[in-house]
Amino acid sequence: MVEVPDDIAFETHLRRKYSLYFDVAERLLGTARDMAQDRPVVFHEAFDGLAAFFFAKSYKTFAAIVLLARKGFGEDAAVLSRGLVENTTNLLYIAEEPETRAELYLDYEYVARNRYISMLESAGAFDSAAGASSPARGRLRQLYESVKSNYPNENLWSGKSIRQMADEVGLTSHYLFAYKYFSDMAHAAPTTVTQVLEPGEQEGLVDIAFGPNEAFVSEALIWSCDLFWRVLAKNNEVFVLEFETSLRDSAMRMREVFRGLPGR
Numbered sequence: 001m002v003e004v005p006d007d008i009a010f011e012t013h014l015r016r017k018y019s020l021y022f023d024v025a026e027r028l029l030g031t032a033r034d035m036a037q038d039r040p041v042v043f044h045e046a047f048d049g050l051a052a053f054f055f056a057k058s059y060k061t062f063a064a065i066v067l068l069a070r071k072g073f074g075e076d077a078a079v080l081s082r083g084l085v086e087n088t089t090n091l092l093y094i095a096e097e098p099e100t101r102a103e104l105y106l107d108y109e110y111v112a113r114n115r116y117i118s119m120l121e122s123a124g125a126f127d128s129a130a131g132a133s134s135p136a137r138g139r140l141r142q143l144y145e146s147v148k149s150n151y152p153n154e155n156l157w158s159g160k161s162i163r164q165m166a167d168e169v170g171l172t173s174h175y176l177f178a179y180k181y182f183s184d185m186a187h188a189a190p191t192t193v194t195q196v197l198e199p200g201e202q203e204g205l206v207d208i209a210f211g212p213n214e215a216f217v218s219e220a221l222i223w224s225c226d227l228f229w230r231v232l233a234k235n236n237e238v239f240v241l242e243f244e245t246s247l248r249d250s251a252m253r254m255r256e257v258f259r260g261l262p263g264r
Contacts, residue, residue, distance in 0.1 A: 010072055020257045021221045025066045028228050031246050032059045041239055047098035054091040055235040062228040069221050072212025077220035078182040084227040085179040089162055091234055092169035107147045108157035114144035178223035222258050
């Protein structure tokens with residue numbers, strides 16, 4: 001088994017080796033906090049609420065990614081990066097037709113909830129007689145019936161896959177790497193076995209990568225920073241927050257430090 005590094009010493013090593021990467025990430029987190037601080041937000045339409053939702057949700061996810069990367073859990077940070085792909089893709093896709101797509105996204109809640117409750121009912125999780133006749137179940141069924149015609153494919157709120165939406169908003173590379181490839185890590189796919197098990201120095205022995213290491217620390221940070229920047233840019237645009245200079249400086253810094261995204 002591979003020796004587990006001393007936590008404090010290893011975190012210090014990571015902080016030094018990837019200092020420029022972490023500096024970029026902290027700059028973005030600082031911009032997000034500045035955007036949120038003492039700035040009352042007025043929602044004029046449903047899309048404004050969704051923009052605020054994706055901003056707040058993405059901030060928490062990105063902060064968690066940075067924390068995991070600092071401690072040497074790059075694979076786990078990469079798994080969370082998938083969530084940023086979904087957040088950013090949905091946000092940018094809805095922004096192209098904010099009025100109609102925001103309504104479609106929000107109303108999809110009734111479809112998703114109905115499908116989930118129906119699954120539990122079919123599994124016998126509820127008393128069938130009481131559950132079917134309850135006021136809450138009746139109201140959900142009514143809401144579902146009122147919107148279901150808008151969702152020919154009840155598994156997709158927009159009628160399109162994440163890949164299709166990503167293609168439309170210029171996130172194809174992000175989907176292929178930060179979503180598709182990182183999905184293998186999330187599901188412990190066979191392709192990820194060699195990330196943990198490697199041939200040892202002696203024939204027949206296997207080294208096990210146990211605990212923190214440098215794997216995917218840089219990849220998780222690069223893709224996540226780019227995605228989070230796009231969320232910040234859209235939030236700035238929607239609420240006219242006047243952070244153009246800060247965002248432009250961050251974009252330039254990312255180009256200098258990352259020198260382009262992986263796979264490009």
